[in-house]
Amino acid sequence: TGYMANVGVLSALPQAGDVIFSDALNHASIIDGCRMSRARTVVYAHMDMDDLEKKLQHESGGRRYIVTDGVFSMDGHVCPLPALVRLKQTYGAVLLVDDAHGLGVLGKSGRGTAEHFACRDVDIHIGTLSKSLGALGGYVAASEAICRYLQNESRPFIFSTALPPAVAAAALTALRLLRAQGASYVAQIRDHIAYMCRQVPTISQRQPPVPVLPILTGSSAAAMQYAAACAEAGLLVSAVRPPTVPEGTARLRITVTAGHTLDELRRGADILNEQGEKATWKQ
Known part of the structure; x- marks a missing residue:
């Protein structure tokens, strides 16, 4: 690992x-x-x-x-x-x-x-x-x-x-794909990062070069409630809590890939915004 x-x-x-x-x-x-x-x-x-x-x-x-x-x-x-x-x-x-x-x-x-x-x-x-x-x-x-x-x-x-040989072969194949098509993957993922940052104003990183997009909630309970609400609406997103992050900085961590479609990103952004607006932890 x-x-x-x-x-x-x-x-x-x-x-x-x-x-x-x-x-x-x-x-x-x-x-x-x-x-x-x-x-x-x-x-x-x-x-x-x-x-x-x-x-x-x-x-x-x-x-x-x-x-x-x-x-x-x-x-x-x-x-x-x-x-x-x-x-x-x-x-x-x-x-x-x-x-x-x-x-x-x-x-x-x-x-x-x-x-x-x-x-x-x-x-x-x-x-x-x-x-x-x-x-x-x-x-x-x-x-x-x-x-x-x-x-x-x-x-x-x-x-x-x-x-296992099958796992090693899968990794080698992925590496060959990256060597052959890396520039197009990188361009695609940067477009997706920019889109999510435009659509979800609560993302704390504005236009980062990497697809690690945190939404800070502060408390662990708030992060868990937000993640559960998103899951109920059809979006799986990770709630990250201490000790992974310092106390008081719990968050949702959104990641996007080059493989996501625009419709998937749009739906994900809508769910994040909708559930974030009506979350009980904000009241």
Whole structure:
């Protein structure tokens, strides 16, 4: 899984005496990988490059690792990759990017966050095959030396059963489709994102480059009521509550795909607006 890819890399590569610098809103799999590592973890404020640089300046010892989500899955924020690359180069760090929500969405051809920013100096790309590729499994893309090391030292990889051949074949086929038609998929999904942002004014992100569209409700009860009302009306949408997000920031998280039709998007927007207007939690 993509979860185990993060755990497998972070528990294998950083050693005792090393330091991992982790964004405050990184995915749970990154947090757990840091906890399992023998290195020390320093958390920097979300996408705050000044805070990260201060902490890089004050930390000495072994090797330094900077780890971040490419796209933060609850808010749709895209990491400031050019600034991260600059800091990695300045302080001799290893840069890891979890692009689970960037692959297939960002970049001219859907290659992800690095293509979006035209940044090639990322040491390790981590991700999942279960988002845009619609299959199952996690991946690590890095130098041959790093990959060989992980094959021999990453316990989650060594002691997990391999993917079923049918699942691997489905992922490979999806990857080939992305390579061949990525530009058209990316253009389609951006059109769909723009449409939903126009039609649903309560979406907190206005014209984001990724299809993570949150509607903040505040309380967990409100999110659950809103989601239940939408489900009753025929729209399945996720209610996200603490501890996945901070207290007081519960939300509905809407996602759109290149495969949705305009009629589906229109119906979804209508339901979100109708149920949002008459929701009891707003009274």
